[in-house]
Amino acid sequence: MVEGRMKAPSSLLPLRIEDVCFEAGGRRIIDRISLEIEAGARSVILGPNGAGKSVLMRICHGLLAPTSGRVIWNLSQPANGRHRQAMVFQRPVMLRRSALANVAYGLKLAGVERHERQARAQRALDGLGLAHLAGRSARVLSGGEQQRLALARAWALEPEVLFLDEPTANLDPGATREIETAIANIGAAGTKIIMVTHDLGAAKRLADEIIFLHDGRVLERAGAGRFFRGPGSREAAAFIQGELL
Amino acid sequence: MNGIPRLLLVWGLIAAHAAAIPAVAQDKFITVASTTSTEQSGLFGYLLPIYAKKTGVQVRVVALGTGQALDVGRRGDADVLFVHDKPAEEKFVADGFGVGRREVMYNDFVLIGPKGDPAMVARGRDIVAAFRKIQAAQAAFVSRGDKSGTHAAELRLWKDAGIDLASARGPWYRETGSGMGPALNTASSMNAYIFADRGTWLSFRNRGDLAVVVEGDTRLFNQYGVMLVNPARHPHVKKDLGQAFIDWIVSEEGQRVIAGYKIGGEQLFYPNARRG
Amino acid sequence: MGTIGLALGQAAELIAGFDPRLVQIVGLSFRVSLSAVVIAALIGLPLGAAIAVARFPGRQTVIVVLNALLGLPSVVVGLLVYLLLSRAGPLGPMGILFTPMAMVFAQAILVTPIIAAFTRQSVEDAWREYEEQLNSLGAGPVQAALTLLWDCRFSLLTTVLGGFGRAVAEVGAVMIVGGNIDGVTRVMTTAIALETSKGDLPLALGLGIVLISLVLALNAAAHLINEAAQRRYG
Numbered sequence: 033m034v035e036g037r038m039k040a041p042s043s044l045l046p047l048r049i050e051d052v053c054f055e056a057g058g059r060r061i062i063d064r065i066s067l068e069i070e071a072g073a074r075s076v077i078l079g080p081n082g083a084g085k086s087v088l089m090r091i092c093h094g095l096l097a098p099t100s101g102r103v104i105w106n107l108s109q110p111a112n113g114r115h116r117q118a119m120v121f122q123r124p125v126m127l128r129r130s131a132l133a134n135v136a137y138g139l140k141l142a143g144v145e146r147h148e149r150q151a152r153a154q155r156a157l158d159g160l161g162l163a164h165l166a167g168r169s170a171r172v173l174s175g176g177e178q179q180r181l182a183l184a185r186a187w188a189l190e191p192e193v194l195f196l197d198e199p200t201a202n203l204d205p206g207a208t209r210e211i212e213t214a215i216a217n218i219g220a221a222g223t224k225i226i227m228v229t230h231d232l233g234a235a236k237r238l239a240d241e242i243i244f245l246h247d248g249r250v251l252e253r254a255g256a257g258r259f260f261r262g263p264g265s266r267e268a269a270a271f272i273q274g275e276l277l
Numbered sequence: 278m279n280g281i282p283r284l285l286l287v288w289g290l291i292a293a294h295a296a297a298i299p300a301v302a303q304d305k306f307i308t309v310a311s312t313t314s315t316e317q318s319g320l321f322g323y324l325l326p327i328y329a330k331k332t333g334v335q336v337r338v339v340a341l342g343t344g345q346a347l348d349v350g351r352r353g354d355a356d357v358l359f360v361h362d363k364p365a366e367e368k369f370v371a372d373g374f375g376v377g378r379r380e381v382m383y384n385d386f387v388l389i390g391p392k393g394d395p396a397m398v399a400r401g402r403d404i405v406a407a408f409r410k411i412q413a414a415q416a417a418f419v420s421r422g423d424k425s426g427t428h429a430a431e432l433r434l435w436k437d438a439g440i441d442l443a444s445a446r447g448p449w450y451r452e453t454g455s456g457m458g459p460a461l462n463t464a465s466s467m468n469a470y471i472f473a474d475r476g477t478w479l480s481f482r483n484r485g486d487l488a489v490v491v492e493g494d495t496r497l498f499n500q501y502g503v504m505l506v507n508p509a510r511h512p513h514v515k516k517d518l519g520q521a522f523i524d525w526i527v528s529e530e531g532q533r534v535i536a537g538y539k540i541g542g543e544q545l546f547y548p549n550a551r552r553g
Numbered sequence: 554m555g556t557i558g559l560a561l562g563q564a565a566e567l568i569a570g571f572d573p574r575l576v577q578i579v580g581l582s583f584r585v586s587l588s589a590v591v592i593a594a595l596i597g598l599p600l601g602a603a604i605a606v607a608r609f610p611g612r613q614t615v616i617v618v619l620n621a622l623l624g625l626p627s628v629v630v631g632l633l634v635y636l637l638l639s640r641a642g643p644l645g646p647m648g649i650l651f652t653p654m655a656m657v658f659a660q661a662i663l664v665t666p667i668i669a670a671f672t673r674q675s676v677e678d679a680w681r682e683y684e685e686q687l688n689s690l691g692a693g694p695v696q697a698a699l700t701l702l703w704d705c706r707f708s709l710l711t712t713v714l715g716g717f718g719r720a721v722a723e724v725g726a727v728m729i730v731g732g733n734i735d736g737v738t739r740v741m742t743t744a745i746a747l748e749t750s751k752g753d754l755p756l757a758l759g760l761g762i763v764l765i766s767l768v769l770a771l772n773a774a775a776h777l778i779n780e781a782a783q784r785r786y787g
Contacts, residue, residue, distance in 0.1 A: 090685075093689065095685055095688055095689065118689065118690075119689045121685060121686060121689075125682060125683055125685075125686035127683075127700065127704050128703075128704045128706075128707075128786045129786065137690070137700075138690050141690050141691045141692055141696065142690075142691065169785060169786045171786070185690075308651060313750070317747075317750070317751050321735075322735070335737075337651065337732075337734045337737055338734060338735070339651055339732035339733070339734055340732075340733065341732075351641075352639045352640055352641035352642075353639075353640035353641060353645075354639050354640050354641075354650055354651070455750075456750050457750075458749070458750030458751045458752055459749070459750045461752060462749075462750075462752055465752075477751075480751060481751065481752040482751070482752045482753045482754075483752035483753075483754060484752075511640060513640065513646075513648070
């Protein structure tokens, strides 16, 4: 992870989301969102359940196609260039192989050579404190360990952008702490963090900026400190108070 | 080694091993289409090893019903036909599917029935009279109903008895649509009369309460014929090896071997190949 | 009950005696069915995985037809293959009718839909769980299908064993295309059919017991391997 990578000329960012709409099952889930996401700050997309946060992130990552509108990266990626951006899901999905093999799998898809794969996978496991579990079957690990493994798998790809979809929603406080620390470290080393959560605590701990979503629209966008001190919108204020929206 | 390479290696090993399927033998062999009753009589098990030892040629017998055997011959899937339905065989030759038909041997049919003999036919020598009695008594009768040589012979006898099966048929007449063995099984479990070839009967183990009730009528003689599948029509037919087998079967030596086949001391087949 | 008792006695005698003809027949049964299953798996596994992962018009129809082929009667397959391989048929010049090769061919046709249909189901279930993650990592459809096949290997082993069971137990196809030729194409099931039609029921049943025992042993071995591997890999 090179310092100052975010200023490199061939950067994926800024990401431009232009007039994106998404409809499914007759419902409008994303309603004309336009955003520009720059390198550097840890961006957290916050909002109540059903606001459309996960859908928005999947559209950015390329897993879903918008019904209308465009998602434009700064650099056009090769067809299989998703390794420059990676995603960690709410529930980790591991293959029936060892922890190390799972990480190596991601590297293989990214076109990394066999011997380099093993080394990088091992480093990723070390970085997330999973070295002692390298040979164990990934699917028998605990929830927290699997999520850390998912993070290791994403991090091993050395992505420029890391998307995270409610990464700690299913974890206990101890595991949550470990994951959040790891996320902070990854961000500090130069990867752009874009995280979705409905958890105020996580947002407060991790965000540099908040993008507040409600009913498929961006209602507010501000630096984290400013947002939590005095949110601009009525809905955001209610949400922070813990009221149901 | 993980994942795909390992999968391929495992499959490769299994495939390589399983592919040790015996390749179609490079040894000399011919395919003979014959009938299930002939095979089940055990004649081939006795005769073919003798022939193989003498000539080194493996004779592969596919045993089917006569109708199916003739169909196999028509398609050219066999080299030689060895069946027992003279009218059908002569038509086969007339239609150009077979050549060089020779008579080989005969065995006889017998009427099998329950020892209790409800139609009272036992000990008679007149098969046609027996058939009339069975129909009159509406006694249970099992027929093969499979267009085999045996079935064809049975139908001729009903005709000779002046009985029109189509109208006389009733619950007493049961058609199984099967080979001799299964039909005998059915007759045994139903304690019914059945028209069978002696060979199959002699080797049949599941007799139940059945026994031979009528035999010896000349109308019961069952003539076997052998012929080559017409090589003009099917050039791939092994005509030299096939003809060699036919020549041997009708030769003095072959005929002696046929007469030598016995079950329980009883001769089954009576060689009757004529010169030329 | 008497017949069954006699049959058990026959079975014991057959196994203890190692009768060479029996050994030859058993060997041929297993070689024919194993070969057929290998071919069926080489076709059916990727086919099932491809249908599971791909989206194309008519996909639902393909799935329905594939499932329906599970009920394909073996005697019908035998008849169709016979017509194909007969000298009077399109593949006649190959000259493989009435040989073990024809039996492998027919059984492979019978078993391929079984493997494909069950693979399709297993892989589709797995795909639902893995789709987003695999897409996120950049796996293309072929890579995804192969990855899922390997990941589902335990269920797929059961599927393949099921295919083998179907093959080694069927008599309709091998009887027609093989001809039950003594010493050449006689397998366990056709031998049993022959002995039954000769009225030698204890022997027929005895052979049946031998066949079932061998298949049981094979399945037990496979199960142990499967269980051990599953414990290790979850």
